[in-house]
Amino acid sequence: MGNMSISMPDMEQLFSAIPAGTVQWIVYCPEEKAQLGEAMGSSEQAFTVQKRHNQLTGHTATVNPYFDNPALEGLNDSGQVQNVVFCILYDGRTFGPYFPLGSTSEEIEMSVANIIRTYNETAVLMGLPPLFTAIAGACRTPPGQ
Ligand SMILES: [Zn+2]
Numbered sequence: 001m002g003n004m005s006i007s008m009p010d011m012e013q014l015f016s017a018i019p020a021g022t023v024q025w026i027v028y029c030p031e032e033k034a035q036l037g038e039a040m041g042s043s044e045q046a047f048t049v050q051k052r053h054n055q056l057t058g059h060t061a062t063v064n065p066y067f068d069n070p071a072l073e074g075l076n077d078s079g080q081v082q083n084v085v086f087c088i089l090y091d092g093r094t095f096g097p098y099f100p101l102g103s104t105s106e107e108i109e110m111s112v113a114n115i116i117r118t119y120n121e122t123a124v125l126m127g128l129p130p131l132f133t134a135i136a137g138a139c140r141t142p143p144g145q
Contacts, residue, residue, distance in 0.1 A: 025066060026040070027040075029060075062096060062098075097139055
């Protein structure tokens with residue numbers, strides 16, 4: 001009671017609200033430093049793969065958007081994900097980790113800028129304020145905190 005903070009968007013709801021065709025989805029496992037399988041067309045499918053993998057292995061794989069960015073075409077073809085992590089924040093609180101595509105700092109910055117723009121546009125579609133930001137490095141607090 002008396003908590004004035006804005007409620008955190010649910011990750012699965014946010015991802016499923018991103019307009020179809022805007023992004024594809026990958027599941028990235030930080031323990032294996034690898035993408036699991038191919039890019040997927042639906043976030044629901046990606047969450048299914050993620051949950052099954054994490055239940056079986058105890059790993060902390062995450063669902064990440066995958067932008068079909070012409071500047072990253074070569075990387076998209078190889079399906080590689082860099083082992084670089086950002087922490088996505090909403091209203092200054094942890095939303096979750098993001099493993100951007102890109103082999104140069106410019107490509108990684110573009111990837112992070114794309115995700116923040118897409119998340120904020122989708123938040124507005126959901127009737128929420130566009131409060132997503134990103135910081136370099138792993139998240140320091142659990143989601144929601
Ligand atoms: Zn794994």
